[in-house]
Amino acid sequence: MTTISDLLVPEAVLSGTSVASKKALFAALGAAAAQAYGLDARAVAETLTAREKLGSTGFGAGIAIPHGKLDAIRRVCGVFVRLEKPVDFGAVDELPVDLVFMLLSPVGAGAEHLKALACVSRLLRDKSVAAKLRGAGSHDALYALLAGVEARDAA
Numbered sequence: 001m002t003t004i005s006d007l008l009v010p011e012a013v014l015s016g017t018s019v020a021s022k023k024a025l026f027a028a029l030g031a032a033a034a035q036a037y038g039l040d041a042r043a044v045a046e047t048l049t050a051r052e053k054l055g056s057t058g059f060g061a062g063i064a065i066p067h068g069k070l071d072a073i074r075r076v077c078g079v080f081v082r083l084e085k086p087v088d089f090g091a092v093d094e095l096p097v098d099l100v101f102m103l104l105s106p107v108g109a110g111a112e113h114l115k116a117l118a119c120v121s122r123l124l125r126d127k128s129v130a131a132k133l134r135g136a137g138s139h140d141a142l143y144a145l146l147a148g149v150e151a152r153d154a155a
Contacts, residue, residue, distance in 0.1 A: 007076055064099070082100075
């Protein structure tokens with residue numbers, strides 16, 4: 001079973017990030033993935049942009065799960081960002097987004113990619129989890145909350 005700690009390292013959790021647009025958000029996600037995983041920031045942003053052209057990955061309630069596939073990685077990995085101010089994302093409910101969990105997968109990771117998306121979606125659809133993520137005081141608290149939710153659910 002895929003867990004959040006399989007997908008996310010503490011260095012890939014950001015809080016208080018400020019961006020003016022979805023394009024700027026994708027650039028920030030690329031920069032975070034470059035720092036946390038050694039990926040090419042521009043390639044990450046381009047991958048997210050290409051996927052987003054197929055339809056918005058903003059699924060409502062201020063939450064988005066932008067995702068894509070890259071040749072340069074060997075396992076599914078993620079970046080979580082809590083935005084300082086919500087940004088227009090073209091979400092299905094037309095609400096701006098402030099919680100973003102980006103997923104990147106290897107090109108051949110069909111089932112693994114879908115399992116990771118399901119894991120993240122299940123977590124973020126929980127209204128109490130989303131509220132706690134919005135109220136957490138630091139990126140360390142955000143990571144602990146993400147990992148703690150999973151540990152509680154596994155018990």
